[in-house]
Amino acid sequence: MIFFSHKCGQLGNRLFAFAHLIAFAHANGYKVANLAFEEYAPFFETTNQDAFCRFPTTRSLLRSSKIRFILFTINRVVLKALRILNITQSNLHSVVIADLPEYAFEEWRFYQLDTPAFKKLANKKFAFLFGRFFRDFENLQKHQNVIKEFFRPVPSIVSNVRSLMAVVRRDEALIIGVHIRRGDYREFKNGKYFFSQTQYFERMMSLQLQHPERRMRFLICSNEEIDRGVFANIDHEVGTGLLVEDLYSFAACDLLMGPPSTFTKWASFMGNVPLLQIEDINQPVTLQQFVFLTPETLYNF
Secondary structure (H helix, E strand, O other), X not given: OEEEXXXXXXXXXXXXXXXXXXXXXXXXXXXEEEHHHOOOHHXXXXXXXXXXXXXXXXXXXXXXXXXXXXXXXXXXXXXXXXXXXXXXXXXXXXEEEEOOOOOOOOHHHXXXXXXXXXXXXXOOOEEEEEEOOEEOHHHHHHOHHHHHHHOOEOHHHHHHHHHHHXXXXXXXXXXXXXXXXXXXXXXXXXXXXXXXXXXXXXXHHHHHHHOOOOOEEEEEEEOOOXXXXXXXXXXXXXXXXXXXXXXXXXXXXXXXXXXXXXXHHHHHHHHOOOEEEOOOOOOOOOHHHOEOOOHHHXXXX
């Protein structure tokens, strides 16, 4: 059994980290327990029914949020003790670390899962993984349907997303999801992608003015309160404001735009939706810039 216990960022990062592990496990017949997914477990049918957040899907008799947190804490304590004592290998266990510096995004510095060396470590009764850089690009691309099925939201979220999208898709308009990521982006990369709501509106209006003959409607979701007055002069709807509902509403759009973020990458992946990542808010935007990201770019974080 592979135990993963590294909380690498927020929801988007956690989903892709888990997805790489699931892809490897599915392709090679391993079992994974992602104890680091405990905060987000209640949002998905598979993890909501399992205290250990396991793949393949397994049910637990006890699966409250408190139980999940206790299991995560125990796993982290055990892992920390093994690292401090430098007991990284035994007949029963192995400890694998892929905790590289934040700047180390080159593919060659990733810890590749689907290799004989890692499989030897994973064959132990307990394999403890820590770090954010475990990857299996090939199998993630190959087994997309398995990943998408595993991350099916609970029925209440599915119902709320359907209700919202019924309003958003009330006619034949082109639906463009707009991710206004602020909050934590004030500090991320020194505020490089911290754009104002007015700047997003200007990009949206630019797209509409380029195609006056085409009806467009924008679905706006943000991690801060949206000023509806800023967007009064453009056809738009606002997401529910609940994290996973906004994420899967984006997956139901025709196009997506926003700053570089695993949040919109995941929505693009789940819904097979072309994405425009806004690197420079002053750069003109066109419909031709919305593209399907390459597997390496999409699954990379």
